[in-house]
Amino acid sequence: MSELEEAPPESGSLAELARKYGLRPAIARPRPGVYLRQLWERRHFILTYATSRNVSRYSGSALGQLWQVVTPLLNAAIYYVMFGLILGGSRHIDNYPAFLLTGMFVFTYTQRVVTSGAKSISGNLSLIRALHFPRASLPLAYTLQELQQLGVSMAVLVLIVMLTGELPTWSWLMVPVVLLLQTSFNVGAGLVMARLGASVRDLNQLLPFIMRTWLYASGVFFAIHDKVVVSAGLPEWVATVMYLNPGAAFIEWMRDLLIGSHDLPRTVWVACVFWAVFALIFGFWYFWRAEDRYGRG
Known part of the structure; x- marks a missing residue:
């Protein structure tokens, strides 16, 4: 090496120079309060x-956005024939059509958020690598997208429930409260799945099986207590555990309001409030912890 050439500085000296002149990584993870403020500043983008x-x-x-309503209706029709008529699941349930449709629409909301959240980071790597913004904007946007679709779905659900013979009561005013709590849970679940989807490559292949198992365990097309305790003869605590499942909890509360x-x-x-608060706090913390690693590799 020529005497005029200088040896490249070691990594330790580079770090010292960066600290000396106030330099920091461009994608360094900000503090939680700063991160929340950055998300609020990007609300219009979201x-x-x-x-x-x-x-x-x-x-x-051809049907456009009507598919967001047609899809759960078709699924409910299939489950009604299979579980309600062929397997006799509707025999001991009053107003089984409203019972089944409420379960399908409420569960589909969470299902879509979880599924889309798992792809929100891995499916937008080019955007993440090209621009600097809080990465949580992506799973939040996916959740907001499903929330927008839910508005149309709930209007159709309320109409169908009324056609089955249910009359509006004062308890229906609590429907937005339940949806707000469910949305809080969905945001947290979407954030968790976004980080997992970014690091676990096979998650999107396993997710359909996981969601189908969750569907069957959430009492969408059967009454949990009657099926588990009365018919199967299992202990009462098994049904209690199934009710504490967030998928079942939000469905049961919505059914209580509409039917x-x-x-x-x-x-x-109590389970709904707990899951809404816990999922939101844990989901934000879990996603934020890996903020500086999204889009690498």
């Missing part, structure tokens, strides 16, 4: 991104 995805999602189909003959276990609303 809203626009969610809306544009909503418009383009069904742009290539007059439905009985709500006392622990359900």
Whole structure:
């Protein structure tokens, strides 16, 4: 090496120079409070991104956005024939059509958020590597997209429930509260799945099986207590554990509000509040911890 050439500085000296002149990594993880402020500053981007995805999602189909309502209706029709008629699941359930449809629409909301959240980071690597923004904007936009679709779905659900003979009551005013709690849970679940989807490559292949198992365990097309305790003869605590499942808890509370003959276990609303708060806090913390690693590799 020529005497005029200088040896490259060692990594330790580079770190010292960076500290001396106040330099820091461009994608360093900010403090939680700063991160929340950055998300709030990008709220218009999150809203626009969610809306544009909503418009383009069904742009290539003839029915367009009607598919967001048609899909759970078709699934409910299949489950009604299989579980309600052939297997006799509707014999001991009053107003089984409203019972089944409420379960399908509420569970589908969470199912779509979890599924899309798992792809929100891994499916937008080019955007992440090209621009600097809080990465949580992506799973939040995906959740907002599903929330926008839920508005139409719930309007259809309420109409169908009324056609089955249920009349509006004062308890229906609590429906937005339940949806707000469910949305809080969905945001947390979407954030968790976004980080897992970014690091576990095979997650999207396993997710359909996981979601199907969760569907069967959430009492979407059967009454949990009657099926588990009365028919199967299992201990009462098994049904209690199934009610504490967040998928079942939000469904049961919504059924209690919309269907007059439905009985709500006392622990359900407590489970809904707990899952809404816990999932939101844990999901934010879990996703934020890996903020500086998204898009690498």
